[in-house]
Amino acid sequence: xITDNDxxxxxxxxxxxxxxxxxxxxxxxxxxxxxxxxxxxxRSKVSKAALVGLDDLAREFLGKNSFAVGAGTFFxxxxxxxxxxxxxxxxxxxxxxxxxxxxxxxPGSNRYYDYEKLxxxxxxxxxxxxxxWGPYIDYxxxxxxxxxxxxxxxxxxxxxGVTGCDIRIKDLEPLIMPTLxxxxxxxALINSSNRVILGNSGMYLVGERIKPGAHNEHRVALNxxxxxxxLVYAT
Amino acid sequence: xxxxxxxxxxxxxSLPEIERADAIVERIxxxxxxxxxxxxxxxxxxxxxxxxxxxGGATLREALSELREQGVVETRRGRSGGTFIVSQPPTQTxxxxxxxxxxxxxxxxxxxxxxxxxxxxxxxxxxxxxxxHDFDRLQELGRALVLATTPEVRAPADSRxxxxxxxxxxxxxxxxxxxxxxxxxxxxxxxxLAASLDPEAAAAEHLELVRAIAxxxxxxxxxxxxxxxxxxxFHLIDTKLTLSYAASTESAKASSS
Numbered sequence: 001x002i003t004d005n006d007x008x009x010x011x012x013x014x015x016x017x018x019x020x021x022x023x024x025x026x027x028x029x030x031x032x033x034x035x036x037x038x039x040x041x042x043r044s045k046v047s048k049a050a051l052v053g054l055d056d057l058a059r060e061f062l063g064k065n066s067f068a069v070g071a072g073t074f075f076x077x078x079x080x081x082x083x084x085x086x087x088x089x090x091x092x093x094x095x096x097x098x099x100x101x102x103x104x105x106x107p108g109s110n111r112y113y114d115y116e117k118l119x120x121x122x123x124x125x126x127x128x129x130x131x132x133w134g135p136y137i138d139y140x141x142x143x144x145x146x147x148x149x150x151x152x153x154x155x156x157x158x159x160x161g162v163t164g165c166d167i168r169i170k171d172l173e174p175l176i177m178p179t180l181x182x183x184x185x186x187x188a189l190i191n192s193s194n195r196v197i198l199g200n201s202g203m204y205l206v207g208e209r210i211k212p213g214a215h216n217e218h219r220v221a222l223n224x225x226x227x228x229x230x231l232v233y234a235t
Numbered sequence: 236x237x238x239x240x241x242x243x244x245x246x247x248x249s250l251p252e253i254e255r256a257d258a259i260v261e262r263i264x265x266x267x268x269x270x271x272x273x274x275x276x277x278x279x280x281x282x283x284x285x286x287x288x289x290x291g292g293a294t295l296r297e298a299l300s301e302l303r304e305q306g307v308v309e310t311r312r313g314r315s316g317g318t319f320i321v322s323q324p325p326t327q328t329x330x331x332x333x334x335x336x337x338x339x340x341x342x343x344x345x346x347x348x349x350x351x352x353x354x355x356x357x358x359x360x361x362x363x364x365x366x367x368h369d370f371d372r373l374q375e376l377g378r379a380l381v382l383a384t385t386p387e388v389r390a391p392a393d394s395r396x397x398x399x400x401x402x403x404x405x406x407x408x409x410x411x412x413x414x415x416x417x418x419x420x421x422x423x424x425x426x427x428l429a430a431s432l433d434p435e436a437a438a439a440e441h442l443e444l445v446r447a448i449a450x451x452x453x454x455x456x457x458x459x460x461x462x463x464x465x466x467x468x469f470h471l472i473d474t475k476l477t478l479s480y481a482a483s484t485e486s487a488k489a490s491s492s
Contacts, residue, residue: 135341145341170339174479181480198340201476202469206341 029151058090070166120148129226192228259298264324270391347468360404377441429477
């Protein structure tokens with residue numbers, strides 16, 4: 001029968017990989033914060049001028065990190081100028097070129113993208129720590145089945161929004177499946193709400209939720225701070 | 236202009252202008268593959284085909300000449316002439332392998348989700364609406380899978396059963412959805428690329444399902460059809476895992492032994 005020891009190598013590999021994603025978005029949030037501090041020069045609202053250069057940071061991130069399909073910054077509503085753009089998010093198109101996400105920011109509109117209510121924003125805002133949300137269908141945003149990693153951004157000690165990246169579930173699969181397949185049992189990477197991000201067999205299907213407490217199910221927490229990810233396997 | 240999101244691109248997806256001939260070739264090949272058109276059958280006249288497909292004569296002739304080249308149809312001159320279907324199109328193992336390599340597990344699961352929704356409603360309606368002669372016919376079609384000895388004939392036998400099930404539910408929309416879902420996956424299901432599916436087991440499930448419908452047991456019929464689809468989806472996922480990620484399992488076995 002397999003034990004935690006058999007799962008440790010896979011858990012270590014996943015921890016290292018996800019840890020590197022976490023490091024990347026941590027660095028992005030530091031760069032975004034310092035650019036904003038410079039651009040804002042004491043003003044409290046994010047105007048168009050304050051966004052200058054953020055597009056380059058997002059594109060640079062996507063250029064460097066081929067696993068990500070989208071990257072950028074979402075601002076807290078209090079900081080956006082009325083009628084101004086409250087997000088600077090870029091995504092990679094199928095042909096490899098990059099484009100700015102044009103989400104509907106008109107409250108009351110049928111297609112209003114109310115990202116401040118979405119967990120990738122609200123959790124990072126309330127905890128002040130990095131978070132990961134998904135798999136979820138980013139309806140009205142990028143509109144694909146994705147996993148979103150975010151890190152809060154602070155300027156002069158005040159929370160002003162989140163920065164992060166999207167990874168498409170179908171792009172994640174080839175990156176981590178070899179590691180999951182190396183586990184000699186049914187196993188899956190799951191998020192903090194017991195939802196399967198990816199499993200190595202039909203037993204754990206992406207998007208399904210695991211009912212905790214099965215006696216033959218074991219968990220190994222992944223040591224990436226605040227993300228709440230675990231590896232689950234069945235004996 | 237910003238490029239549309241993926242939901243929007245469903246609305247604005249480009250109309251196949253130049254690929255219309257290809258679309259006709261694919262439509263006819265798939266219909267033969269599904270058993271909707273039979274070998275020996277004569278296609279409608281070129282004029283009515285152009286009209287039905289809504290294409291010009293040149294486009295239609297291009298499509299027919301492609302099908303002739305593939306050996307799928309033959310055109311005979313004279314009084315009893317016309318264009319006839321002369322052979323099954325190949326199952327295109329390479330195309331199917333390519334489908335498995337390019338389709339992710341989340342997408343396969345999603346096909347199963349949609350199929351489950353369609354099938355659950357279909358069998359419930361079939362319980363209410365199908366009648367005695369439907370049961371006999373479905374029984375015969377359900378069993379056909381056992382008599383089919385090659386993957387080329389198993390795929391149309393299987394899809395025929397599921398399409399006729401939707402037909403017995405009296406809903407053209409559900410039948411169309413079933414046809415689309417069958418076209419999307421039935422070849423993948425029966426082409427033995429990794430482990431192969433057991434036709435006897437599938438036929439037994441078909442027959443049990445027909446019994447539940449005949450006895451007007453909607454709960455049981457729904458449970459059976461959902462289990463049937465789940466098993467098929469697991470088979471597709473297993474095949475996907477083997478084709479795309481076999482190497483990682485092999486190396487794991489090697490290192491653990």
